[in-house]
Amino acid sequence: MAKRVGMEVSIAAAEAVKQANADVVAAYPITPQTHIVEHISELVADGELDAEFVPVESEHSAMSVCVGASAAGARAFTCTSSQGLILMSEIVWIAASLRLPVVMIVANRSLSGPLSIWNDHSDAMMLRDCGWIQIFAQNGQEVYDGVFNAFRIAEDHRVLLPVMIHMDGFILTHVIESIEVVDQEVVDRYLPPYKPLYRLHPDDPVTMGAFAMPPLYTETQMAQNEALKASYGPILEAWEEWGELTGRHYRPVETYKMEGAEVALITMGSFSETASVAVDEMREEGEAVGLVRIRLWRPFPFEEFRKSIRGIKTLVVVDRAISFGGPGGPVASEIRSALYEEKDRPAVVNFIAGIAGRDVSPDDYKRMIRRAREIAPVLPEAYEIYGVRE
Amino acid sequence: MRERFGVYVPKVVTREEYFAPGHRACQGCGEALAVRLAQKALGRDTIVACATGCMEIVSSPFPYTSWRIPWIHVAFENAAAVASGIEAGLKALMRKGRLPSKRIFCVGMAGDGGTSDIGIQALSGALERGHDFLYICLDNEAYMNTGIQRSSATPFGAATTTSPPGKFSWGQMTWKKNMAEIAAAHDIPYVATACPSYPFDLMEKVRKGAEVHGPAYIHILSPCPTGWRFPPNLSIRVGRLAVETGVFPLYEVVNGKYRLTLDPGELRPVKEYLKVQGRFRHLPDEVIEQIQERVRREYERLLRKTRS
Numbered sequence: 001m002a003k004r005v006g007m008e009v010s011i012a013a014a015e016a017v018k019q020a021n022a023d024v025v026a027a028y029p030i031t032p033q034t035h036i037v038e039h040i041s042e043l044v045a046d047g048e049l050d051a052e053f054v055p056v057e058s059e060h061s062a063m064s065v066c067v068g069a070s071a072a073g074a075r076a077f078t079c080t081s082s083q084g085l086i087l088m089s090e091i092v093w094i095a096a097s098l099r100l101p102v103v104m105i106v107a108n109r110s111l112s113g114p115l116s117i118w119n120d121h122s123d124a125m126m127l128r129d130c131g132w133i134q135i136f137a138q139n140g141q142e143v144y145d146g147v148f149n150a151f152r153i154a155e156d157h158r159v160l161l162p163v164m165i166h167m168d169g170f171i172l173t174h175v176i177e178s179i180e181v182v183d184q185e186v187v188d189r190y191l192p193p194y195k196p197l198y199r200l201h202p203d204d205p206v207t208m209g210a211f212a213m214p215p216l217y218t219e220t221q222m223a224q225n226e227a228l229k230a231s232y233g234p235i236l237e238a239w240e241e242w243g244e245l246t247g248r249h250y251r252p253v254e255t256y257k258m259e260g261a262e263v264a265l266i267t268m269g270s271f272s273e274t275a276s277v278a279v280d281e282m283r284e285e286g287e288a289v290g291l292v293r294i295r296l297w298r299p300f301p302f303e304e305f306r307k308s309i310r311g312i313k314t315l316v317v318v319d320r321a322i323s324f325g326g327p328g329g330p331v332a333s334e335i336r337s338a339l340y341e342e343k344d345r346p347a348v349v350n351f352i353a354g355i356a357g358r359d360v361s362p363d364d365y366k367r368m369i370r371r372a373r374e375i376a377p378v379l380p381e382a383y384e385i386y387g388v389r390e
Numbered sequence: 391m392r393e394r395f396g397v398y399v400p401k402v403v404t405r406e407e408y409f410a411p412g413h414r415a416c417q418g419c420g421e422a423l424a425v426r427l428a429q430k431a432l433g434r435d436t437i438v439a440c441a442t443g444c445m446e447i448v449s450s451p452f453p454y455t456s457w458r459i460p461w462i463h464v465a466f467e468n469a470a471a472v473a474s475g476i477e478a479g480l481k482a483l484m485r486k487g488r489l490p491s492k493r494i495f496c497v498g499m500a501g502d503g504g505t506s507d508i509g510i511q512a513l514s515g516a517l518e519r520g521h522d523f524l525y526i527c528l529d530n531e532a533y534m535n536t537g538i539q540r541s542s543a544t545p546f547g548a549a550t551t552t553s554p555p556g557k558f559s560w561g562q563m564t565w566k567k568n569m570a571e572i573a574a575a576h577d578i579p580y581v582a583t584a585c586p587s588y589p590f591d592l593m594e595k596v597r598k599g600a601e602v603h604g605p606a607y608i609h610i611l612s613p614c615p616t617g618w619r620f621p622p623n624l625s626i627r628v629g630r631l632a633v634e635t636g637v638f639p640l641y642e643v644v645n646g647k648y649r650l651t652l653d654p655g656e657l658r659p660v661k662e663y664l665k666v667q668g669r670f671r672h673l674p675d676e677v678i679e680q681i682q683e684r685v686r687r688e689y690e691r692l693l694r695k696t697r698s
Contacts, residue, residue, distance in 0.1 A: 023482035026475065050486055053477035057515030061471035064464060064512065068439060068475020069464050071487070074482055076475070094464055193488060200460040200476060202435045202494060207455035210461035216452055 002180050002246065009140035009172045010035030012179045013079070013105055016147035018049040018189045023074035023194075026054040026065035030084040031117045033107040037079060039135040052124075056252035060082035063091035063102075069096065070100040071208055073199035075151065078102070079080075081169060082109035082123045089127060095162045096131030097224055098208060101154030101194065102162040104132075108269065109169040110356040118357025119169040121269065121320035124297075125330045131224055133163045133231055136268040140177035143167045144247060148182070148191055152238045155194045159231045166297070168270040170357065186245050229299050252296035253304045257283055261290030263369055264309055264346075266317040268294050268331060271354060275318070278365035289369060294331070302338050314347045316372045319383075320354050328352065328383030347376040350383035358387060396548070403593065404430050413456040414448040418622025419610035420629060421445055421528045423586040428526060428610075431593035432495050432600055434459060437476050439511060441500030444535045445528060467508040468654030470516035470525055473498035477521045495600040496523040502543035506569045508537060517576040517605045524599045524606045527569060530614035538617045542567040545637075546684070547677055548669045550617070555672045565684065573607035574643045578663045580606035582642035582651070587613075591651055598642075611638045621670025631663040636689040641696065648695040660685050661694035 007015075013036050013078045017025065025044070043049040052069075059080050066076040080088065085106055095102050110120045124134070133153060137143045143165060150163035167173060167339040198206050212220050235252070243249035256276050258264060267275045272293040282289040292308050292315075294301070309315060321331020326334040334348035339345040349372035354360040368386060375382050408429035415422035421444055429436070437460045440446050446463045448458035450652040464472045477496040483489040498516070500509050513525060532550045533539040540553035540562050549561040574581040580602045584592040592610065599606030613628040615621065620628055632638040636657040641650045660682045664670040673681075 023486065024478045026478070050482070052482045054474065054478050054519065056471065057511060057518075061468060061474075061512050061515055064468035065475035065478060067464055068462070068472040068477075069470075069479030069482075070475075072437070072476045072479035072483070074479030076479070090465055091468065098464070129482065156439060200437045200462055201489075205434075205458060205460045207450055207457050207461050208456060210450040210452035211447065212452045318478035350488075364698070 002182055002186075004178050006176055006178050008035060008174065008176050009143055009167065010143040010174065010322055012177070013167070014039035014043060015149060016144045017077050017180070018043045019181050019182070019184060020147055020151050020191055020194070021075065022049070022051050022077045024052045024054065024065065024076045025063045025067035025078065026056050026069070026076070026229055026338050027078050028056050028059045028062050028080070028084060028303070030059070030081045032109060032173045033081045033084070033105070035173060036105060059088040060091060063088040063095060066102045067091060067095050067098065068351070070102050071200050073194065073196040073201070075194045076372070077104070079105035079107065081107045082111055085123045086111065086126055089130070092127060092132065093130045097220070099160040099227070100162060101151070101160055103150040103154055103161065103165070105143070105147070105165045105167055107169040107173045108166050116356040117169070119171050120355045120357070121166070122322070124166050125321040127164070128298070128330060129182065131161070131228060132298065133161055133228070133235065134166065135163065136166045136297055137172065138270055138272045138293065138295070139208050140172060140175065140179050141248065141301045142250070143172060144179050144306065145242060145246070145250070148187055149238050149242055149250070152191050153231065153235050156234045156238070157197055159234050160197065161228060161231055166269060171270045180246070182246060189346055190242065190245060232299050232301070235296065241272055250295065251304070252301035253308045254293045254295060255308050256291040256293070258290035258292065260288055260307065262288040262294050262314060263314045263316060264290045264312045265373065266292050266294065266331065266335065267316055267367060267371065269320070271318065271360060273322070274360060275365050276363055278362035281362060282366060282369070300334060300338070305335070305338060306342065309346065312346045314372055314376045316351060317348060317350045318354070318360075318368065319350060319352045321356070322352055322385070332383060349376050351386040352383060380381035401421040406430070406434070408432070408434065408458045409449070410458055414451070415444070416616045416622070418625040419584050420614060420625050421530055422676070424528055424592065424610045424612050427586060427589050427592050428596045429459065432497065435493065436495040436497055437478060438462070438497045438499055439464065439469050439472035441504035441638070442466040443501040443504050444530070445499065445501070447535055455605070462690040465622045466504055468512045469498040469500040469504060469509060469690055473523045473525070474516040474519065477523050486542040496521070497600070498523060498525040500527060500528060501535070501619065502529040502531060503541040505529075506543045506567045507541050510629040515579050517573060517607065520604055522603055523606065527556045527607070527609045528597070528612050529569075529609060530612045530617060531566070532617050543569065547673050547681060549672060550669070560677050561669070561671060567615065570607065570609040573609070576605070577646065578605040578607065579603070579645055580642070583609045583611070583638065583640055585611045585629040585633060585638060585640065587626045587633065588640060588652060595642060595651070617669070619671070620666050624666060628663070629668060631658070631666065634658045635660045635663040636685050637663055639689060639692055641692065648692070650693070650696050657689065
């Protein structure tokens with residue numbers, strides 16, 4: 001029987017890696033990811049997880065070890081943050097192009113400089129186009145469940161792509177939550193051992209990572225893009241089956257109190273729960289406000305997103321990263337382009353908020369919505385950095 | 391050497407080619423020869439993680455491959471990390487009964503730039519962690535694949551496209567980084583130097599390095615006609631001159647114990663090695679004398695280690 005346990009979300013993530021029976025875990029410590037790898041190394045040291053824990057000398061090597069292990073047919077896991085993610089980014093891209101089902105948790109943290117260990121999504125956005133399936137978790141349960149979902153999706157022979165689970169640093173990594181722990185037999189039924197389509201083994205020698213000349217490179221990019229887009233169906237299936245087994249149903253886009261809403265907040269990650277409190281309060285005050293949360297960031301769920309905001313007049317997109325010198329926040333620019341061809345497209349107002357751990361309370365969301373109503377008719381393409389101290 | 395190998399060894403070296411002909415290496419390429427010999431010594435139960443560089447580019451233009459063994463290329467600086475990942479993966483899978491247990495040699499392979507410059511961190515990490523793998527550095531003493539730029543393995547005085555001789559320069563103005571010694575400083579069970587001009591010595595070392603449990607490092611000097619500026623038919627001779635002049639001594643370090651595997655006796659003058667290569671053509675006698683002095687000193691230091 002599944003049981004509820006109060007535990008730190010990082011510990012829950014590590015326990016999920018154990019239950020997923022990972023074969024190789026390679027990691028380098030970086031705040032706020034550390035509790036995850038510390039607990040995994042304890043599980044390996046205690047013999048609770050039969051895996052090779054490879055304490056590498058950098059994140060670049062962490063991803064390189066995962067690539068090697070996955071190419072040899074092992075289930076490989078790593079996790080990192082911020083500078084670590086961008087240090088390993090070279091190999092992150094290659095893992096996707098080699099179609100290796102590595103799973104990585106990113107404990108989201110701002111990028112230097114100035115150095116900051118606190119939470120935002122600038123690290124995630126830096127790797128937006130790297131070819132991985134990317135999922136933003138809202139709470140600890142989603143992180144825990146997400147590890148099983150991620151391996152299941154990644155290793156599906158129709159997919160064979162790496163999966164990144166984004167979890168907000170500190171806000172999720174260091175918080176104790178009530179987690180419903182799944183029975184091992186349920187995990188085993190849902191997630192059989194990884195059966196690679198190709199592996200590095202002398203019995204059937206293959207060459208991996210050959211280089212491509214211009215007559216072939218474009219085709220490889222096309223194939224990779226098609227593979228990522230085509231993962232959408234298997235992702236939904238994996239979530240559906242998980243819902244049947246556990247009662248927790250996940251969708252690429254989730255809506256909250258969108259019936260009759262005129263204004264919708266758009267969020268990703270843990271900020272969504274705070275935003276829902278603001279929506280509750282505003283609804284009580286009689287305001288027609290709803291919330292849309294994007295869980296699946298890549299492949300971007302265009303259709304489902306458009307459906308979710310049909311009839312809305314103003315979208316208030318809360319970004320947690322800046323595209324310097326660009327159109328504002330990466331999520332808003334994505335959404336604007338998703339809506340460009342729509343006949344009755346809403347005004348999109350973009351706030352960049354909650355950068356590097358700056359708190360965003362329900363009242364802040366209310367202020368953003370009021371401000372959006374003011375500026376939407378005047379400057380529909382505007383973005384503002386919210387809460388700047390002058 | 392001759393007593394050990396003279397008559398019978400050519401018959402016991404496999405005719406099997408694991409590094410297939412038809413690759414795109416330059417004529418007289420010392421690296422391609424070294425790789426071919428190394429693969430013969432390693433046999434079929436081998437997985438190679440190869441860094442970006444000459445050997446990657448000449449052997450794997452999609453959809454072709456020269457590799458008859460499992461082979462992977464990921465990036466420039468991480469061959470050692472990828473090899474350690476393969477080793478960790480196989481170890482876990484065999485322990486958990488998901489792969490039949492047998493010895494599979496995991497080999498990381500990179501050029502001098504991929505080893506002593508950009509890849510030194512990943513290599514040091516993998517050696518320190520004690521993975522059961524062999525790392526082969528194919529040292530042609532510059533970034534040949536990108537057009538002969540200097541690396542930290544380029545010898546003093548050599549002209550490259552980024553260490554050109556000029557009014558204020560003799561070419562490369564720093565001494566060659568001693569990677570074999572850096573590997574040995576990690577206190578790993580096996581370190582050796584080799585050169586394809588001495589094929590049996592090279593194969594024996596590769597086999598030893600692969601069979602030893604734990605990390606092994608082999609530094610192979612690979613004469614490069616294109617980058618060193620000598621006619622392709624002289625590759626073997628240039629390698630021999632490097633050894634016979636003491637510029638590149640052949641030795642091994644087994645569990646910390648140094649041994650010359652080829653004692654050339656009285657060293658030939660360094661000038662004989664330098665004069666056959668266009669990259670040293672500009673050097674005046676006083677600079678050659680400086681190099682001679684340095685070679686003598688380094689060689690004596692190595693001999694002292696073999697005696698201690």
